[in-house]
Structure formats: C-alpha cells, structure tokens
Amino acid sequence: MVAAKQQADREADTIAAIATPPGSGGIGVIRISGAGSRAILGQLFRPHRQAELRSHRLTYGWIVDPAGQAVDEVMAVYMAAPNSYTREDVVEIQSHSSYLILQHLLALVLAAGARAAEPGEFTKRAFLNGRLDLTRAEAVIDLLQAQTREGLQIALSLLQGSLQQRVTAIRQALLDTRAILEVAIDFPDEEVEIIDPAALASDLRGKVIAPLEELLRAAERGRLYRDGLAVVILGRPNVGKSSLLNCLLREERAIVTEIPGTTRDTIEDFLDIKGLPVRIVDTAGIRENAEAVEELGIRRARRMQEEADLVLLVVDGTQSPTSEDLALGRSLGTRPGVLVVNKSDLKPALELEGFRQQFPELPVVAVSAKTGAGLGQLEEAIFSRATGEASGEAVEHTCVPNVRQRRALQGALAGAGRLAAALKDHLPPDLVAIEAQAALDQLGEIVGETGTEDLLDTIFSRFCLGK
Numbered sequence: 001m002v003a004a005k006q007q008a009d010r011e012a013d014t015i016a017a018i019a020t021p022p023g024s025g026g027i028g029v030i031r032i033s034g035a036g037s038r039a040i041l042g043q044l045f046r047p048h049r050q051a052e053l054r055s056h057r058l059t060y061g062w063i064v065d066p067a068g069q070a071v072d073e074v075m076a077v078y079m080a081a082p083n084s085y086t087r088e089d090v091v092e093i094q095s096h097s098s099y100l101i102l103q104h105l106l107a108l109v110l111a112a113g114a115r116a117a118e119p120g121e122f123t124k125r126a127f128l129n130g131r132l133d134l135t136r137a138e139a140v141i142d143l144l145q146a147q148t149r150e151g152l153q154i155a156l157s158l159l160q161g162s163l164q165q166r167v168t169a170i171r172q173a174l175l176d177t178r179a180i181l182e183v184a185i186d187f188p189d190e191e192v193e194i195i196d197p198a199a200l201a202s203d204l205r206g207k208v209i210a211p212l213e214e215l216l217r218a219a220e221r222g223r224l225y226r227d228g229l230a231v232v233i234l235g236r237p238n239v240g241k242s243s244l245l246n247c248l249l250r251e252e253r254a255i256v257t258e259i260p261g262t263t264r265d266t267i268e269d270f271l272d273i274k275g276l277p278v279r280i281v282d283t284a285g286i287r288e289n290a291e292a293v294e295e296l297g298i299r300r301a302r303r304m305q306e307e308a309d310l311v312l313l314v315v316d317g318t319q320s321p322t323s324e325d326l327a328l329g330r331s332l333g334t335r336p337g338v339l340v341v342n343k344s345d346l347k348p349a350l351e352l353e354g355f356r357q358q359f360p361e362l363p364v365v366a367v368s369a370k371t372g373a374g375l376g377q378l379e380e381a382i383f384s385r386a387t388g389e390a391s392g393e394a395v396e397h398t399c400v401p402n403v404r405q406r407r408a409l410q411g412a413l414a415g416a417g418r419l420a421a422a423l424k425d426h427l428p429p430d431l432v433a434i435e436a437q438a439a440l441d442q443l444g445e446i447v448g449e450t451g452t453e454d455l456l457d458t459i460f461s462r463f464c465l466g467k
C-alpha cells in the first residue's frame with residue numbers, strides 16, 4: 001500500500017528535464033509536465049508584453065532568477081491539458097542552447113517546485129494517461145534510435161498504430177468468443193444451442209490464428225531492418241580487408257599499408273546497406289606464427305567471427321590460395337558468408353577456380369578495394385545473403401513487432417491453438433474460456449492493458465532523458 005501511495009505521489013509530481021542533447025546548438029529546450037507547470041513558468045518568465053499566457057501560443061520574453069537577474073532570452077509555450085504530449089499541463093522553454101544556460105534554467109525550474117524527470121517519464125505519462133498505447137510508446141524509442149530510412153518507416157508505422165490496430169482487432173474476436181462461452185457457462189442446460197464449436201473454431205482460425213501468424217511472419221521478415229546485423233571481414237594478412245572496410249564506408253577509417261599484420265585490433269563502424277543497419281568489423285589478418293600483439297588481435301578476430309551474422313572472407317585474387325585461406329574457408333562452417341576476391345584491378349591468379357569449388361555454397365564477388373569496382377555487387381550479395389531477398393523487391397516493412405511483442409504474439413498464438421483444440425474436443429465451456437483468457441492476457445501485454453510495473457520500468461528506462 002505504501003509503495004502504491006508513493007508511486008501515485010510520483011505520478012502526481014510536476015517533472016522537468018532538458019529535452020535537447022548536450023552540447024551547443026541553435027535552440028535548447030526545457031520541458032516541464034504536471035499540474036504545477038504553469039505556475040512554475042509564471043515564477044520565472046517575464047513576457048515581453050505583460051499579456052496573459054495563452055495555451056499553445058509561443059510567447060517571447062526573459063527568464064529571470066528569484067533575485068531579479070536575467071538568465072536568458074527565450075520563447076515559452078504553455079500547453080493546457082489534455083492537448084499535450086503527456087495529456088498534462090506542459091510547458092516548454094526554448095532557450096539558447098548552451099549547456100550552462102540549460103543547466104541553470106533547469107536548476108531554477110527544480111527550485112520552483114518541479115522534480116527531475118526520469119528517462120522516458122514524459123512518454124510514460126503519455127501512456128499512463130491513455131494518449132499512447134504501449135506499442136506506440138515503444139515506437140517513440142524506435143523513432144529516436146532508427147539508423148536507416150527503413151527503420152524509421154517501421155517506427156512511424158508503429159507510431160501511427162499499425163500494430164495496435166491489428167492486435168485490437170484480434171482481441172475483439174477473442175472477446176466475442178469469450179462472451180459466447182460465458183453465456184454458455186451461465187446457462188449450462190442450453191449449452192448445445194449457444195455454442196456452435198465448428199463456427200467458433202472457424203472464426204478463431206480466420207480472425208485470430210491467421211492474423212497472429214501473419215504478424216509473426218512480418219516480425220521475421222522485418223527483423224533485420226529493426227535489429228540490424230553484424231558483418232565481419234576476415235582473411236589472411238594483406239589481402240585488403242582494411243582497404244575493403246574503407247571502401248565500403250567511403251572514408252579512410254582504418255590504416256592500410258603494404259606490411260602484413262597492419263591491423264592489430266578490431267575496427268568497427270556503422271553502414272547502411274540498402275536499408276539494413278549493418279555493424280561492419282575489420283579484423284587482424286589471420287596467420288600462423290604471429291607475434292604476441294598480433295596473436296591477441298587474431299584471437300579477437302576469431303571471437304568476432306563467432307558473433308557475426310555474416311562473414312566476408314577476403315582472399316587476394318592475384319595470389320594462389322594458401323592452406324591458410326582454405327582453413328579460414330572451412331572455419332566458416334554453416335555460417336552465412338560471401339567469398340570476396342579482392343584486387344580485381346590486377347592480373348588474377350589462375351588457381352582460384354579450384355578454390356572456389358571447395359566452397360560451392362559461398363557466393364563469390366570479385367572486387368577492387370582500390371578502384372571500388374564490384375562494390376555494388378558486394379553490397380547486393382550481403383543484402384541477399386542476409387535477407388534471402390533480392391534488393392528492390394517490394395517487401396512491406398511497416399508493422400514489424402519487436403522482440404517483446406513477438407514473444408507475446410507467440411504466447412497468444414499458443415493460447416489460441418489450445419483454445420481451438422479445446423473447442424474441437426468439446427471441453428466444457430469454462431475450460432475453453434480459460435484458454436481464451438490466456439490468449440487475451442498475452443495480447444493485453446502488447447498494448448499495455450495487462451502487465452506489471454516492472455515491464456513498464458524496463459521499457460521506459462530505455463528512453464533518453466527529456467523524452
């Protein structure tokens with residue numbers, strides 16, 4: 001009880017945070033939400049004209065500290081509940097974006113009665129006050145963290161409610177089924193007329209099971225666009241791994257020399273390959289009898305190989321493949337890979353064909369990390385190897401559930417399966433209803449209607465401050 005009371009008190013607090021990232025920029029924003037927002041602004045703000053503050057109107061003026069000292073020239077806006085991000089009274093102060101000014105402003109706002117917001121607390125309030133369901137709240141995080149246009153598109157679609165609407169429709173079908181079962185429980189003698197198991201089962205298939213399966217397929221298809229993949233560049237020393245990294249990144253990221261063993265550590269960066277967020281990792285060239293430091297680098301390279309979703313095995317096309325190249329190829333095992341034959345601008349070695357035949361499952365791309373030739377084909381090979389699709393195929397990546405949502409969808413699907421079986425076996429309606437409820441609970445977790453405070457804390461703590 002005490003904990004619940006404390007929780008309620010916290011939710012009643014007026015909260016404040018710096019909403020813009022640290023560093024200097026054009027504008028910095030302090031955001032305040034809660035019943036005290038307007039009064040706090042009133043204490044600190046001196047509007048240019050002594051007009052009454054009007055909701056949703058930007059007002060120009062100065063922030064002044066309690067001693068009457070001017071702090072910054074600002075624009076302030078007050079948004080009266082419920083037409084605000086959190087559905088509470090919200091104030092935003094746009095100041096010059098100096099970290100010192102923003103810190104000072106925040107300190108004044110806190111001294112005037114606000115509490116420092118926790119990460120994600122504004123969005124959590126929007127959720128608790130019913131403005132966003134949980135799928136939309138999570139879409140806000142996705143929106144902030146998206147690294148590719150496709151990722152952004154998924155986030156925007158979820159923010160517009162694509163998943164919420166689908167889940168709500170499925171829930172409604174289950175609620176209808178449960179209602180029929182409840183009537184049958186209340187009037188046991190008329191059970192036969194009330195329940196038509198065949199009709200219920202057919203409804204269940206069309207309105208619950210099939211749409212759940214479709215959502216899970218979308219999750220599978222879009223998973224890479226949402227979570228991205230790790231691609232590791234592997235090969236003997238001097239085959240041009242670092243040159244390839246630089247070429248893919250279109251910048252001189254890693255040191256390249258003609259000395260074998262140049263790269264000692266793993267070097268990684270981020271790449272957008274046809275909408276896929278790719279973490280690309282260059283590694284130390286792998287060889288026997290390396291000296292101590294190099295050996296440590298090689299061990300790291302091996303570790304990265306284990307973690308990789310896809311390996312680019314680079315060989316030097318001007319040299320006959322060595323036993324080390326062969327051993328590397330074999331070490332890939334069943335992991336997806338692409339054989340990259342580098343230095344295509346030079347005269348090729350004749351023995352390469354035999355080498356390629358050793359690894360018939362590896363797609364082969366000839367490139368020149370020096371001239372950039374073949375780079376497009378390599379990107380295409382990475383894309384199709386990772387997704388199983390050719391790029392440019394019209395695949396809809398909009399409503400892509402995240403890991404948490406996927407798990408609940410699977411739980412709901414399992415529940416619906418048991419429900420169908422119970423209907424088929426003509427179990428008593430109260431037992432059938434239990435399965436309907438189990439599926440409903442899982443779906444409720446997706447939109448945030450069922451679930452625990454812990455779940456909410458986990459989700460909202462992933463936000464940044466001020467959001």
Ligand SMILES: Nc1nc2c(ncn2[C@@H]2O[C@H](COP(=O)(O)OP(=O)(O)OP(=O)(O)O)[C@@H](O)[C@H]2O)c(=O)[nH]1
Nearest residue numbers: 237238239240241242243261262263285343369370
């Ligand atoms: N002609 C030609 N030279 C290349 C190409 N790619 C790399 N090189 C040269 O090959 C040498 C080795 O390149 P790196 O990129 O440092 O090779 P690496 O595989 O990273 O080598 P380590 O870090 O030592 O394992 C350098 O002299 C590069 O200029 C290419 O496509 N064509």
Ligand SMILES: [Mg+2]
Nearest residue numbers: 241242262263
């Ligand atoms: Mg290197």
